[in-house]
Amino acid sequence: MAFRWAILGTGPVARKFALGLRAAQDAAAVVVASRDPARARAFAASLGVARAVDSYEEAVEAEVDAVYVATPVHLRRAHAALCLARGRPALLEKPFAGAAAEAEAIATAAREAGVFCMEGMWTRFTPLARRLAALREEGALGAVRLVEGAFCVAERPDPAGSLFRAQDGGALLHRGVYPLSLASMLMGPPVSATATATLGETGVDEDCAVLARHANGGISVSRASLRVDAPLELLAAGERATARVSAPLYRPSRMRIAKTAPRRGMGGGGGRLEKLRESGLAQGLLQRLAALRPERGATVFAPFAGNGYGHQADEVRRCVEAGLTESPVMPLAESVAIIAAMDQARAAWGGGRDDHSKR
Ligand SMILES: NC(=O)c1ccc[n+]([C@@H]2O[C@H](COP(=O)([O-])OP(=O)(O)OC[C@H]3O[C@@H](n4cnc5c(N)ncnc54)[C@H](OP(=O)(O)O)[C@@H]3O)[C@@H](O)[C@H]2O)c1
The missing domain is CATH 3.40.50.720 (NAD(P)-binding Rossmann-like Domain)
Known part of the structure; x- marks a missing residue:
């Protein structure tokens, strides 16, 4: 049935x-x-x-x-x-x-x-997000230290619409929550957060950036906007590999996984090779070659249904x-921690909310 x-x-x-x-x-x-x-x-x-x-x-x-x-x-x-x-x-x-x-x-x-x-x-719960979570769990990404994501789509301001409504609108609540939740999936629940925002005429945040520390010690940067467009992508950087989730991060189906390749150092020894590399000629060549160089890593395509x-x-x-x-994929305690971090973020820009369900 x-x-x-x-x-x-x-x-x-x-x-x-x-x-x-x-x-x-x-x-x-x-x-x-x-x-x-x-x-x-x-x-x-x-x-x-x-x-x-x-x-x-x-x-x-x-x-x-x-x-x-x-x-x-x-x-x-x-x-x-x-x-x-x-x-x-x-x-x-x-x-x-x-x-x-x-x-x-x-x-x-x-x-x-x-x-x-x-x-x-x-x-x-999309297959791509499940794959990303599995890569982290299997250790393929190594320790995830940094997650960055943006959900910025320009809207015509509508004071009565759910996005701009004074009572419960705002870029963070409606949009920033997506990258923040994905960061939580990859690095554990946020344990502290700060933020800055630009408030609009209805008093809600129309652009915001939230900086959070997560349970595993990693950092996330979640950007959201109701007024401008930006690439709706997510980057999760681990010690072993970096995942770049293609837009739109809220409904993902494709990502690129590239192995992390730590450098030995910045050079700076003043050797002949370094002098050659820093020459205008070599840098000009490198700029041209960059356009031809294939993107690093492997593509993962995991389509969602319907x-x-x-x-x-x-x-x-x-x-x-x-x-x-409870669902082990989206446990209650994690949902609560994400809302608590959003409270902290809003408090940082002076836009903290009361418990409005009591009004
Ligand atoms: N998953 C997503 O992709 C996504 C995206 C955006 C938002 N959301 C969330 O999904 C929820 C619904 O979003 P929405 O944009 O569909 O919301 P909405 O248009 O503001 O409201 C949804 C429905 O709630 C009912 N409602 C009951 N009391 C209401 C009240 N006092 N004022 C207005 N509506 C009231 C109305 O249905 P009736 O009048 O027919 O009862 C209304 O059509 C929100 O909580 C939002 O945060 C989810």
Whole structure:
């Protein structure tokens, strides 16, 4: 029998998830809930969901195996509580929460209820991200010391839209969380973070850069923007090899692995070879040759299925059927640590948040 999903919310991300489920293993969205009955019906009709209901409460009461929560971040805790109180395994959209206190409260509620709960950090479940994690676990990358990633896409500012909304928008919460989470996957959870940001008219960070220290001692730099474009790539540098994940880092399918080749030193001895190498003639030649030199390393191609959103659903199914209450790939404590680091980062630029689920 197919694994049955209820979907809370009918926004653009819920739609992507419903489409993604088509490529998941034996899964189906059987109920969708909206605050507006017409919206629920339209969503159900266009995506082939059997039942449309007009309250989130009704959806969690339905005969389902898990609930996917795709409502705004400031409602995360309330909607997680709804699922967990009814004993429904919950997949909560990323970011896991808007602040560490909320994230901690969700994780505690899940543990106390003994009900499966996971952040829908869907990128982490793509085949390419799994391969990258496996390379680290097997030691092929050596100790990962530095991870850099950027999620910068220019948007037209929309004060009411989820990205710019004063209540729960911002480049870090919506975008910077992707490279930060991948860095956490490779170097352990962030243990401290600092940041700088440029705030926009709604008060949210529109450009930011977060510098974090991770559990293994490594450093990550996560850049995010709502206003400018930049290559959406990730670089993970280990003592044995460097992985360059091609854009877009949030939905990766290709990376290049190049062995680290430590140099013996900078030279500086003033020998004849060094003089020759530093001559204008030699440097001119090297510049021309650089264009012809093949890129170092080997390409790994690991395509995602469908639109890529279904892999996280496969993980939820696997865990629930195995009787697990957390995913070893995206554990609750790690989701909480990532939100805590984002709190620290925002505090560094003076944009720390309260626990807004209490408002
Ligand atoms: N995985 C990804 O790729 C990705 C990308 C961006 C964002 N996200 C996350 O996914 C979630 C959904 O993102 P989205 O862009 O689809 O969000 P959104 O459009 O702001 O809201 C999603 C839905 O939540 C419901 N909702 C319930 N209470 C609401 C309220 N007070 N205000 C507005 N909507 C409310 C609405 O559905 P009904 O009115 O039909 O009930 C709405 O359509 C967010 O938490 C976001 O952080 C994920």
